[in-house]
Amino acid sequence: MKKKNKVLLTSMATIAMCASLVAGGTYALFTSESVVNIAVSSGTVDVTATASDATVTSVLGTPIGTANVDNNTVTLTNIVPGDTVTFKITVTNNSNVAVNYRTVIKCLEDTGLMSGLQVTFDDGTNKQTFTGTDAYADWAKAEPGEGNKEIIVSITLPKDADDEYQSKFCKLAYTVEAVQGNAEVENPIDYNAEENVYYVNNETGMMLMNNYVNTVSHGEGKTLNFALNDDMDMTGYDWTPIRFWWVTLDGQGHTISNLNCGVDDWGRSGFAGYAGGGWMKNFTLENVTSEGTQAGVVAGSIDGKAITNVTIKGSNSVKYNYDLNPEETWGGVGAIAGVSGSVTNMSVTIADGATVTVDHNGNVSQAPGYNKYSQLQDISAYVTDSGTVTEIGEHVYGFLVSDDESLAAAISDINTKNAFWNKPVTVVMKGGVYEGEYTLKQFPEWGGVDAQNKGSAQTDVTFVGKDGAMFTGILYVNGYGQGKSNFNDSENVKTVFKNVHFDAGMPSVDDGTDYLNLYVQKGADNVTFDVCNFTNATHINFGGSGTNGTGDIAFTGCTFNYGGNISGGPRTLTIADCTFNGGYNGFVNVQRGGNGNGIVTVTGTTVNCEEYGFRTNAQAEVTAANSTFNIALSATENIGALVLFRGDKAKATFTDCELHYVSVVNYKGSANAGNTTVTIDGVVAEQVTATDQSSLNTAINSSSNVNVTLNDGSYTMPSASNSDVTISGTESTVVTVGKPNLSGTDVTFNGVTVQGSGYSTGVQHVNTVTYNDVTIKGEMCLYGEKVVFNNCTFELAAGQYLWTYAAEEVEFNNCTFNTAGKSILIYNEGAAPNQIVTVRDCIFNATASAKAGDVANQACAAIEISTENSNGNFTLILAGNNVYDSNFSGLWRVKKIVENSSVTVSGVVYSMTNGDVFLDGVAYTKDADKNVTKK
Structure with a gap:
């Protein structure tokens, strides 16, 4: 990212001055009555601090920010990258005894600015720098009457700070702490120059280790060395993992307990973020919580000879979290480390009674190897495990992709690399638009010794959409390799799409054109779509018709908007809990599937489409239950058919379904559809076209489940009994209702005009009457258990x-x-x-x-x-x-x-x-x- 020098609007750091008397004392000696009187007075510890001389400079030229001192408060306003505010703190020792004192700057309030600030103390002999953390100067001594001590404090927003610090605020408190001179004091960290070791004395020192890693020069051939001088109880602290890159730690047998690990800049979590190029040894970790994209109790990632003589005790937990670094393609979790590589001579012990819970939490990673201690490299030979490691979920091998290039690379690896055959692979498509053209081959190419040796090798692939990922390109799913003749040879290969948004890129107005962007080729088997979204006339084609069609296809919880439909020849097609809106030419166009009839099962689904719901070209079998079908008349064909048959012996069965606006139940679209049937709630539905009153009377009384399409003209509603009657037509089809007796009948009117005949007239003795898109003219009365008017006009x-x-x-x-x-x-x-x-x-x-x-x-x-x-x-x-x-x-x-x-x-x-x-x-x-x- 290019760094930008922008004004941090309303940003300020307020340094509130205060003095703290950590300890003082009054001492009295008890005496007996005597001729000698002994007077004892207490010493006084009194230290004051005053701020002055605030200035602003910039490494980039003229500074933009300002600073001023008022009532011992330093206010920094509108600082920008490159600005440094410098001011003087004058410490006056008003004590009548020697004192130890130190200066401390702590963050009181912060909206995100503190992490970017660099604080420096300079007392003329010792200069200390702290970045993004509370600052603690080393203890110093002041004698009574010695005079003032001056500390120069500088606060810098480095020139490489980026836009994340704009419009942020923090408030810092500057404190001078003092204690009588003979009291024992302890710096958080003491440096032994002879040994070149920073000794960590307490929990505050632990929290400052990262500051030393960030500010003290070190690298190859020049390590930064730490050692622990005590046990560390980190209760109440939020730990940022240390990067052990040319950094060493000797725990000297001490224990670090109750460690709540955050993440480093790469989403790694554990005591260490990364451990490599340095080492850590001789300490115990107890009760550690770690969560990241690479996470372990000891480290997020380890490499080389990084860890020796480390013990894990107590109750520990490790969890994978994709959101902490979505860019990490090698995510992993393990009891010791998230990811490990090139590890040699490591020694870690999980103590007797210790527990580690490892939660994979949907982890998908390109790191192929896995054991419960780490991912990528098997480090079990370096672990002495006397405790209990419990895993939640499972490690999933796969790819995290973010654009066309990385998706193409992932598919190419799946298509060509031996390591993937006979293993499930997951491809996580992160937020963005994918618009390329891809071919997925889940079997090896035919030809060549290597391919022939793979025999029946196959790859099950799952595509997962994250953060609104949208696919607008073309994906060919090739179920079988060259030389395989039928999907039966696919040996149950699986392809799964979860939470993927498919968009064909056409306008929301449906013009009847197919916009293909997902083609499941002949030979694919077990293709599942789970909670996917299809928009703008997405057309999903399953390998065409005939015995070389596809296998078992399923849609669960999916939504189709603006003309999406499904076509082709699957062996079975299962649709559950889906919604189809705005489809043209039907929502399912099924031909005969491989090895027999195409079996279509629909449950819990709502279909809002135009012209027809199902279309079959061969011996397909459709079963629908507990679903709703709203089939509108098409503008061109004037058809609102529930099923359009173009092949012989096909059949459809509907149970407990709501059928709205259906003008035709069984539309026989060709001469080959003579033996087709539609059954609704156990009764075979008949479709009749009536052209006059006589044919209407005959049609209504010819079957127990009849759908009548009326030509334009005038009709009178006849009586009928114990049947389901649907009458459809146009506004120019006028049906006059007098007092027809339709005892035990369910009646539906679609699209016609109903003419009332006055008070006490209407469809009488009926079970239910439904009017869809009907114009009702004149007065009439309603009868029956239930009468429903949908989108009707009353005149x-x-x-x-x-x-x-x-x-x-x-x-x-x-x-x-x-x-x-x-x-x-x-x-x-x-x-x-x-x-x-x-x-x-x-x-x-x-x-x-x-x-x-x-x-x-x-x-x-x-x-x-x-x-x-x-x-x-x-x-x-x-x-x-x-x-x-x-x-x-x-x-x-x-x-x-x-x-x-x-x-x-x-x-x-x-x-x-x-x-x-x-x-x-x-x-x-x-x-x-x-x-x-x-x-």
Whole structure:
């Protein structure tokens, strides 16, 4: 990344000055009564610190940031990379005894700036630098009356700091700590120049080790050496793993316990991030928690002769986490290290009673080798294991790819390298757009000694999408190699796609064109799509037709938007819990699969498509259950077919499915489809086209499950019994409803115009009636267990209502009422005493106001309710956004309510005890002249 020198807007570091008296003392000697009096006074420890002389410089020229001192507070404003703020701290020893003192800078508040700051103390004899951490100067001595001590403090934002530090803030506290001069004091780290060793004395020193690694010069031939002087309890500290690159640590037999490991800059976690080019020895790690893309108790990654005489005790846990470095392609976890390589003469002991839990957490890595101690290299020979290592999940070999180039490289390796045959491989596609053209070969190429020696070798491949990965290119999945004649030779090779977004790149308007971007070639077997998303007319083709088609194909939890469809000749096709929106020419186009019929099974799926749902060209068998099919009429063919058959002996079975807008159940698209059948809930559905009243009468009474398509013209609904009847047509197909008796029948109208014949007329003695995209003209009454109107238009002249009358349950969904002031009247005469009416997202238009006889001085509401002639309970459910014209007095009104009846609207119960009339929840009383006033 190119470093940018930008103003850090509103960034500031505030240095709050304070002095801390760590210890002082008052001493008294007890004496007996004596002629000699002994007076004893206590010493005083009194140290003050004052800040002054703040300046700003820049290695890049004129500084941009500013600094000032006010009331012993140093404020740094708008500092940018390259700026250094320098100020002086004057320490005055007001004590009457010698003192030890040190200076400390700690971070009190931070929004992300502290990690980029470099703090330096310089007292004229000793200069110490700290980067991104609290700063502790070494203890110094001051005699009473010795005079002031001056420490120059500088705070730098290095010139290579990048944009992550823009608009950040931190607040630092500068403290002078003092203690009487004979007290024992301990620096966090002491340097022994003769030995060239930094001795770590306490937990603060542990936390400062990384600072020394970052600031003290070291490298090949010049190691940075640490040693522990004590046991270290790291409870409450967040540990950043150390990079042991030309760094050494001698634990001298001490224990580091309760270590909560974060990650280094590469997402590695453990006591060490990386251990190589240096060494660590002679210490115990106890109760370590580690989580990263490379993670272990001892190190995220180890190399060479890095670790000797290290013991693991207590309860420890290691977990893989992809998000801590998504760029790491060699992720790994293990009890000792995440990844290891070129390790020799290492010695680690997992002590008796120690436990290590290793959680793979979906890890996918290019590191091929694995054992429970580490990934890549088998280091078990260097481990003495007397404890218990428990693994959660499993190591998965594979590739992390981020662009076309890396995806092509991964597929090439899978296609050509011997190491991958007969092993499962996972390809993780990280966020981004993949638009290349690829061919996946899951069997060796035919020809050549090496390929022939592989025999029946195969590779199971799983593609996993991460962070919104989108595939817009073309992928050919080649199930068999050259020379293999049939998918049966594929020996059950598996291809899986999880959370991958496929997009064919076409506009959201479907023009009927196939946009192919996934081609599963002949010979592939066991291809599964799990929670994938297909957009913009993605076409998935399975190897064409005939006995050389593909094997078993499955879609689970997938979504298809804007024309996506599935075609080809699988042996079996399973679709579960999927959603198809906007498909053209069907959502499934299945031909005969390999080795027999194509078997299609659909469960828990919603299909919203145009022209037809299923299309079969041969002896396919379709089974659908617990699914919903909304098949719209196509603009070109005027067909809304559930199944389009173009081959003989094919069949389809539907159980417990909702079928909406289906104009044709069994559309026989060719002369070869004569022996095809569609069965709905155990009854064979017949498809008939009627051209006149006589053929309509014959069709309705010819079968127990009949779908009739009417030519344009005028018809009268005939009576029928014990059958399922679907009548489809266009708006120019007018069906007049008088008082037909359809006892025990379920009736569906699709796309036609229904003409009512007045009060007490309607489809009578019926089980259910469904109206889809129907225009209803004139007044009529509703009957049956349930009546549903979907996307219907009502044309009502003056004085006309649509009466709910004898229907037990009624739904109006997305309907439009064009009226002269009256629309719905919820009313019955006892046939359905407990009536439920739902009105959802409807529009009520009125050319004028109208009044009902029950109320003289108030116009009708869009929905009128009367309990007259009924002792039942009426329920009105209002859902979505219902809109009404101002010519209506309101959305709903109870115009008349009688004793022993009630009305519930949106959960509120209304009865005679509350009022005589209710308008949108407001109660009114009615006088003898039927005029109403608010109660």
